[in-house]
Amino acid sequence: MQSERIEEYLETILYLINKNKGPAKTKKIADELKVSAPSVTEMVQKLAAEGLVKYTPYYGVELTEAGAIKASKIRRKHQVLEKFLADVLGVNKTDAHKEACELEHAVSDTVLEQVCTFMGHPEICPDGNPIGQGKCCTTVEEQYPVLSEMQEGSCGIVSMIKLPPADKDRLISLGLMVGESLVVKRKQHKGSISVLTRGTEIALGNEIASKIFVKPQRMIRGRVRRRGRH
């Protein structure tokens, strides 16, 4: 497994390219990573030798296909972790960003997906940028039914809610959030649906219900096991 320094450089290069809409310059990279310019030149030559960047001396650094993929992966890792730290653990934004920088290199791909799934595949990072989609995100979208398509009596666990924050908050205040188990009570006219969550029955219109992805579950003694019980 290669150095986490490579990841750091790639991530920075991607960031600078996006920011300046042009090749990443040696000095900018050096400033960003708080290393000297010669260190950057050296590392960039190494990255070029590994086929991760295209390096044109005195011009700047561009990402190759392979480099861009790697960089995007790390960026996604960073964002998912930042979101997790801020939203789940309540770390403040500034710290969350810094901590995510450290963690992004230590978290495996598998665990990252599990973190993402735990949060219901969030779409926006606390820093305001959209979070890149991962395999786990598309799997949910492609393979899990939306609430409005579920049959009466079936049950499952809310896995993703693809709604704007305001709607999400409203659902949360009704007790319907990612990770929560639910049972479909009644399907009504025009796609409306009523579901049971933790003893409360909620009625949802089709526009809402068609944006809630649910992982189907078997019923266990009248109660669906909730994940994350500690």
Added chain:
Amino acid sequence: MQSERIEEYLETILYLINKNKGPAKTKKIADELKVSAPSVTEMVQKLAAEGLVKYTPYYGVELTEAGAIKASKIRRKHQVLEKFLADVLGVNKTDAHKEACELEHAVSDTVLEQVCTFMGHPEICPDGNPIGQGKCCTTVEEQYPVLSEMQEGSCGIVSMIKLPPADKDRLISLGLMVGESLVVKRKQHKGSISVLTRGTEIALGNEIASKIFVKPQRMIRGRVRRRGRH
């Protein structure tokens, strides 16, 4: 900030000392860390120079006070993270252990406490060993009231449940778990108490209620904000 390699060595040395009830031998450390024996000798000399271990050539390595403290901290980090991975994210035990090995060096002290708090200051690691207490754990115990001491009408968030797993599970099935908000409805004779959680009223005996630590909260529009809403 010093190398994460030092942390790895210290953790291993602590592990071996506990396991063999004697000084950690060079070869054992080498095997454990999958490095050569000379690498161990070298690093151990460095650790000794920094006052973290007592190193007696041909005899073995012991931890100094400072080294033991550092090692215990890392051990605790590892355990809390392992618990988190296994219980919250659902990573299998073997993987959880491996992943925790990577993460333990990247997670800051602050974030670790927040992870610990999120889980309600667990006492046992999935590996079966007891988890060392941190500052956050003792704070809860010393500063937060237990449920049985709370006044009628007061509310808060369940922060720690100091009960055996079986009792915990029973509470979970009643909807009472760490992170859940509750309102004290009625205090009854002999320390019994009834609480409202998510619309359900639960009655608890004193033995149980006196082991549930609650972080007091102000009521917000009739509903206590739940942490970790994503």
Added chain:
DNA sequence: ATATATATTTAGGGATGCCTAATTAACGGA
């Protein structure tokens, strides 16, 4: 166009943490 400032690269080293090979110390059985 040219002088000056800035960016970049080359040259030469240093710290860290790992390795193999060779040497030396400790241990256990005949």
Added chain:
DNA sequence: TCCGTTAATTAGGCATCCCTAAATATATAT
């Protein structure tokens, strides 16, 4: 006790990633 085996250490090197100083290329202003 002595010898062979195993463990530990010393010696010498390598890869990674960083640095400063000096040289060179580029950009800017007059």
